Amino acid sequence: MRHVYHLPPTPFSASVSETISDSMHRHGFVELLYVLSGKCSYSCDQTDTILEPGSLVLLFPYSQHTISALPDTNCQTATFLFHLDFVSDFKKRFCEYTMPDNILLHSQLSHATMTALQWLVNSVRESYDEDEVLLQKVRGWLTVVLGDIFYKRDLVQRREKIEPELLEQLTHYIETHLDQDFTKEQLAHALGISQSYLTHTLKHVLSLSYNKFIISLRLKYTEKMLLTTDYSLIFIAMECGFSSVQSFSRSYKKATGYTPNQVRRARNKSIEKGDH
Amino acid sequence: MSEEIKYHFQKAPYMGFVAENNCCHLHMHRQVEISYITRGEQTFIIDNVSYPLKAGDLVLVFPNQAHRLITPSYCKAITSIFDPNLTSDYTTQLTRFHMDNCIFHKEELSESTLAALNELARTGISKSYKQHAVPYTEKGFLSVILAELMLLHTLIPYEPTDSPFILTQFFNYIELHLDKDLSLKAVSEALSISASRLSATISNNTGMSLHALINTRRLDYSRNLLTKTDLPVSEVAQRCGFASERSFYRNFKNMYQKTPIEFRIKKTTAKT
Numbered sequence: 435m436r437h438v439y440h441l442p443p444t445p446f447s448a449s450v451s452e453t454i455s456d457s458m459h460r461h462g463f464v465e466l467l468y469v470l471s472g473k474c475s476y477s478c479d480q481t482d483t484i485l486e487p488g489s490l491v492l493l494f495p496y497s498q499h500t501i502s503a504l505p506d507t508n509c510q511t512a513t514f515l516f517h518l519d520f521v522s523d524f525k526k527r528f529c530e531y532t533m534p535d536n537i538l539l540h541s542q543l544s545h546a547t548m549t550a551l552q553w554l555v556n557s558v559r560e561s562y563d564e565d566e567v568l569l570q571k572v573r574g575w576l577t578v579v580l581g582d583i584f585y586k587r588d589l590v591q592r593r594e595k596i597e598p599e600l601l602e603q604l605t606h607y608i609e610t611h612l613d614q615d616f617t618k619e620q621l622a623h624a625l626g627i628s629q630s631y632l633t634h635t636l637k638h639v640l641s642l643s644y645n646k647f648i649i650s651l652r653l654k655y656t657e658k659m660l661l662t663t664d665y666s667l668i669f670i671a672m673e674c675g676f677s678s679v680q681s682f683s684r685s686y687k688k689a690t691g692y693t694p695n696q697v698r699r700a701r702n703k704s705i706e707k708g709d710h
Numbered sequence: 711m712s713e714e715i716k717y718h719f720q721k722a723p724y725m726g727f728v729a730e731n732n733c734c735h736l737h738m739h740r741q742v743e744i745s746y747i748t749r750g751e752q753t754f755i756i757d758n759v760s761y762p763l764k765a766g767d768l769v770l771v772f773p774n775q776a777h778r779l780i781t782p783s784y785c786k787a788i789t790s791i792f793d794p795n796l797t798s799d800y801t802t803q804l805t806r807f808h809m810d811n812c813i814f815h816k817e818e819l820s821e822s823t824l825a826a827l828n829e830l831a832r833t834g835i836s837k838s839y840k841q842h843a844v845p846y847t848e849k850g851f852l853s854v855i856l857a858e859l860m861l862l863h864t865l866i867p868y869e870p871t872d873s874p875f876i877l878t879q880f881f882n883y884i885e886l887h888l889d890k891d892l893s894l895k896a897v898s899e900a901l902s903i904s905a906s907r908l909s910a911t912i913s914n915n916t917g918m919s920l921h922a923l924i925n926t927r928r929l930d931y932s933r934n935l936l937t938k939t940d941l942p943v944s945e946v947a948q949r950c951g952f953a954s955e956r957s958f959y960r961n962f963k964n965m966y967q968k969t970p971i972e973f974r975i976k977k978t979t980a981k982t
Binding site: 523544545546547549550553567570571573574575576577578579580581582584585 | 798799822825826829832843845846847849850851852853854858861
């Protein structure tokens with residue numbers, strides 16, 4: 435398998451964005467969202483909330499969520515994504531529990547937490563890859579923030595534990611076999627689990643059927659290739675395991691509301707304008 | 711005997727306080743100690759080496775390093791004492807190494823480390839711990855500080871021996887038996903080690919003889935009793951384990967160039 439674009443497996447990443455807009459998605463990272471100014475709407479598991487400035491949201495791995503800035507509020511947010519093993523103190527809680535109320539208002543944060551958040555936001559400008567000490571400090575600040583949240587919020591036991599290693603192997607297998615037509619049986623065999631356990635895990639952790647899961651992953655990679663490469667649509671469709679451009683376009687439109695061609699054209703325009 | 715408490719927090723993973731004019735006799739513990747001087751000055755004596763510190767200096771005492779501190783006039787310091795297992799990323803460095811130089815100056819420290827020290831000063835005052843709860847706030851800020859300290863100076867591998875164990879036992883024993891017979895023979899029998907081994911361990915690690923060490927500790931405690939209580943001098947001498955009032959007077963005068971009574975009067979007038 436060549437050319438498939440995927441995120442580098444960094445343990446921690448941070449960004450500050452103005453007018454954030456993340457469509458419904460989920461991932462295996464823990465995510466901390468901190469509203470620096472303005473307001474944004476956030477929804478997770480069918481509940482919508484408007485976040486005030488200073489609010490902090492802790493998103494457990496694989497929870498489905500969407501975040502978008504409210505227009506004209508001068509919204510600025512900081513997002514911190516980190517791997518479960520990066521803050522191993524809390525790994526068990528993230529895998530075995532959920533937090534029904536995962537929002538802390540500005541007034542509910544301890545002084546220590548606000549200081550730690552401030553330093554985390556300051557660190558965004560630095561490069562984490564080259565600075566081991568900074569990464570260790572980041573881990574310290576995250577410990578302060580997470581400790582505070584876990585002191586203040588109740589946890590509810592999950593019906594099914596998350597098995598992060600299994601889910602990572604799963605995505606890795608699919609990433610590397612995306613252009614092949616593998617069966618559910620082959621996949622289960624490669625992971626060393628039974629087919630029924632595979633279906634069961636997907637259903638409980640991601641609330642997706644096997645087919646929908648595979649398609650959604652394939653679409654995720656096609657989208658990255660559409661946006662970051664100049665490969666032809668037929669090439670992308672084949673690389674990501676679709677049988678034809680037509681079936682790729684159909685699935686893509688169903689999931690996003692746009693055709694791949696529209697996405698490509700928008701990208702070309704923005705490159706011409708020099709935005710890229 | 712309020713001072714003995716210092717030997718008994720072995721179960722708490724973290725203890726923090728802002729201390730003014732802290733003086734502490736020679737002691738050791740398996741916890742790590744970080745002290746940052748915010749005002750005045752203070753002298754740390756660690757493993758028999760003396761380090762004069764001024765405002766803006768930070769000292770890192772590794773587990774089982776015998777240390778004591780003296781405040782000449784005025785000093786305010788943020789002190790954290792914690793189990794090396796609390797800051798799990800640094801447990802190995804803290805337990806298997808020592809440092810070539812354990813004093814850090816403000817100019818060497820980054821803004822984030824200073825901010826973390828400030829936060830520790832805040833939490834130290836306000837918080838009392840629920841048992842079994844991990845103090846994540848302190849753990850986090852300590853990790854921020856250690857991340858930096860570990861790189862600033864060179865770590866030297868350190869082979870743990872059983873001397874820390876013997877010394878800890880020894881210090882614990884004398885704390886609880888200050889008023890009893892503390893001759894080399896009595897102590898070594900109580901700790902079931904040979905007298906020669908005990909005496910060698912003490913002098914190799916502290917540079918003081920057993921006798922001098924106990925004498926200093928007794929006088930230190932007597933000074934506390936003289937200032938903080940109204941006990942008669944004879945009672946003080948007895949509680950501190952001096953065989954007679956006369957030997958108490960002689961030792962006291964040798965050490966502080968004043969008799970116990972002069973010392974008490976001076977302190978009382980200084981207060982009022």
